[in-house]
Amino acid sequence: MKLKGSQIFIKALEQEGIDTIFGYPGGVLLDIYDELHRSNLKHILVRHEQGAVHAADGYARASGKVGVTLVTSGPGATNTVTGIANAHLDSIPIVVFTGQVPTPLIGTDAFQEADIIGITRPCTKHNFQVRRVEELAKIIQEAFYIARSGRPGPVLVDLPKDVMASMTDYEPLPPRAKELNSVPKPASKKAFYVLDLINEAKRPLLLTGGGVILGKASEELREMARRTKIPVTSTLMGLGAFPAKDPLWMGMPGMHGTYYANMALSHCDLLIAIGCRFDDRVTGKLDTFASKAKIVHVDVDASSINKNVMVDVPIVQDCKTALQSFNKLLMEQDFSVTDEQRKAWFDQIAEWRTNVPLTYCNSDEIIKPQFVIETLYKLTKGQAIIATEVGQNQMWTAQFYPFDEPNTFLSSGGLGTMGYGFPAAIGAQLAFPDKLVVDIAGDGSIQMNIQELATAVQYKIPVKIAILNNGFLGMVRQWQELFYEKRYSHTDMSFAPDFVKLAEAYGLLGLRAEKPGEVEAILRKGLEHPGPVVMDFKVAREECVYPMVRPGGPIHEMALGREMAN
Amino acid sequence: MEKQKKEHILSLLVNNKPDVLARVAGTLGGRGYNIETLCVDATMDPGVSKIILSVIQDQATITKIEKQLxxxxxxxxxSDLSKMETVMREMMLVRMKLTDKNKADIALIIDTFRGRVVTMNGDHCVIEITSTKEDIDRAIESLKPLGIDDMARTGIVALERMK
Structure with missing residues (x-):
């Protein structure tokens, strides 16, 4: 069968099971868009290419499938870079297709030409330029395989215009060989060793990360933790993999982690780290991190092991396989541990938890941002998919909205991209049209991709945006307060649009709450509204996120409030 | 683990494609590691190239670099050839200005380092020396006072003695 490159493109996507694309057309993509017009693929026209990549990323995080973006050459391609780098740092499987000028023009500084292969080399897992139409189908298959296999990540495929317009013989490719070994391997010597360590440990702790969610290993993690009665703390990226309602749950550790999680990390004698990469926001000062513990580290990516923290037992394996084989070993060995054996450790944790719980000072006068999040949790019963922007809104969400299921918390962890949450929420909503999807935003970050309001309205995507509006770039202001003697250099954002009127201008429902007493009613009204909503919460301007570990400081030294921080 | 920095020779088998050297170089450069020497050519399989490069780092850093690559x-x-029994060679071309005074000394140095004259015209000659990196360094030191016009070094090529 003779087909055009643009037709093969559509067929190859269909073969990968893709049904949704986030895109923005342009000159070099006209052949593809002409085919899209005829195909059954759902194309969401975003309003900026960065939004397209974050939406594909949110789609991928919520669904566990590969997200797809299609953008034009030159500025279309360069606009995707932040989104790609964001997915790269959080290991999110997406495939970004960029248009390119015709092959004879490449390298001539042609109109809308950019060397996107060179630009994205360090922020993709891999990238391809298709030079001949004959290799198109194979490259697309390879791109999806690379994106989702091993440690997932973004893959970019550059499509020159003439390649899309040329004809070739097309045969559907046979599916690629199975990627991940889903059969648990027999327990290795290392698993036996870990079992010995657990038997000897008096103060064991599990630290889990995004790898557990990416590796779809939440069930296995729960089984292991409950059977061994080991308390669990999880990095930002891993929230939801272990249910926050479980008594073994410790909350998030690190810079804005719970007091008890950080104390447990500093005092544990065995740390089993699964699918995390020891980010500096988690470890604080490396010399004092888990310094009393033997450390076991399971990760699918060998380069994550011994990168920041030197470990005693490295296990290079995907989280699911490693946990399955370990659980099997626990069963075969008839492993059990009594509450009595864990009593001293549990008592210690309970004491930390009672002495310094995660809390804040609520007010009757002024809306506290934490109160908005707590109320949101109450109203959604924890059943929503929550996206966040970056900064204080993100940390308060991680602290005050307990997550019980994986793939329900979407947040830019590694790159810390303001403007991520809203388009990511759009992506998640398309993956789950019937679920409630909420973006918890700040007044600064929501303005970074505000143009996607038009996308939400056009496609009737009922995402709910809750802006914690303090008129500041709150997290930077917090650092200025604590470390720069309150010199608020260029963080005052009180010159902002009226978000309610802005929502109305785009054709959304806009709501505002200015007093604590209005919060619940506004949230209720917004969540019950069938379409997209912007809810503007005028919150306390100079609220800080606590606990807080000084940057570069040991994580057991936390400021718990303003007095201690100053 | 050894904290001391020393030269490591890494040998990579890579796809013989336009972008690959940039990926390898970027992986090192992007993390602030300097490539001291670099040699690339196709292997017996034209689809596969061998990159031999050297970096001066401590063992822990070398391990990180290997994992990233x-x-x-x-x-x-x-593979880190520094850990194996390896033959290492480097080739150098040097162009010398010839005078009546330096001819004899140059001939002696060529003899000492088992080099040869590749071309000679009028008052210039180009010398080729293939040897270990250390010998090449020594040859340069000896030739310097005699007036080196220009020179080019290949960087290290290396091969394991056996599989």
Whole structure:
């Protein structure tokens, strides 16, 4: 069968099971868009290419499938870079297709030409330029395989215009060989060793990360933790993999982690780290991190092991396989541990938890941002998919909205991209049209991709945006307060649009709450509204996120409030 | 683990494609590691190239570099030849200005380092020396006072003595 490159493109996507694309057309993509017009693929026209990549990323995080973006050459391609780098740092499987000028023009500084292969080399897992139409189908298959296999990540495929317009013989490719070994391997010597360590440990702790969610290993993690009665703390990226309602749950550790999680990390004698990469926001000062513990580290990516923290037992394996084989070993060995054996450790944790719980000072006068999040949790019963922007809104969400299921918390962890949450929420909503999807935003970050309001309205995507509006770039202001003697250099954002009127201008429902007493009613009204909503919460301007570990400081030294921080 | 920095020779088998050297170089450069020497050519399989490069780092850093390189889709294998029994050579071309005074000394140095004159015209000659890196360094030191016009070094090529 003779087909055009643009037709093969559509067929190859269909073969990968893709049904949704986030895109923005342009000159070099006209052949593809002409085919899209005829195909059954759902194309969401975003309003900026960065939004397209974050939406594909949110789609991928919520669904566990590969997200797809299609953008034009030159500025279309360069606009995707932040989104790609964001997915790269959080290991999110997406495939970004960029248009390119015709092959004879490449390298001539042609109109809308950019060397996107060179630009994205360090922020993709891999990238391809298709030079001949004959290799198109194979490259697309390879791109999806690379994106989702091993440690997932973004893959970019550059499509020159003439390649899309040329004809070739097309045969559907046979599916690629199975990627991940889903059969648990027999327990290795290392698993036996870990079992010995657990038997000897008096103060064991599990630290889990995004790898557990990416590796779809939440069930296995729960089984292991409950059977061994080991308390669990999880990095930002891993929230939801272990249910926050479980008594073994410790909350998030690190810079804005719970007091008890950080104390447990500093005092544990065995740390089993699964699918995390020891980010500096988690470890604080490396010399004092888990310094009393033997450390076991399971990760699918060998380069994550011994990168920041030197470990005693490295296990290079995907989280699911490693946990399955370990659980099997626990069963075969008839492993059990009594509450009595864990009593001293549990008592210690309970004491930390009672002495310094995660809390804040609520007010009757002024809306506290934490109160908005707590109320949101109450109203959604924890059943929503929550996206966040970056900064204080993100940390308060991680602290005050307990997550019980994986793939329900979407947040830019590694790159810390303001403007991520809203388009990511759009992506998640398309993956789950019937679920409630909420973006918890700040007044600064929501303005970074505000143009996607038009996308939400056009496609009737009922995402709910809750802006914690303090008129500041709150997290930077917090650092200025604590470390720069309150010199608020260029963080005052009180010159902002009226978000309610802005929502109305785009054709959304806009709501505002200015007093604590209005919060619940506004949230209720917004969540019950069938379409997209912007809810503007005028919150306390100079609220800080606590606990807080000084940057570069040991994580057991936390400021718990303003007095201690100053 | 050894904290002391020393030269490590890494040998990589990679896809013979336009972008691959940039990926390898970027993986090192992007993390602030300097490539001291670099040699690339196709292997017996024209689809596969061998990259031999040297970096001066401590062992822990070398391990990190190896792990980062092997993550690249186009890299098939990475081995640290410094850990194996390896033959290492480097080739140098030097152009010398010839005078009546320096001819005899140059001839002696060529003899000492088992080099040869590749071309000679009028008052210039180009010398080729293939040897170990250390010998090449020594040859340069000896030739310097005699007036080196220009020179080019290949960087280290290396091969394991046996599989």
């Amino acid at each position: 092997i993550r690249l889709i186009d890299v098939h294998s990475v």
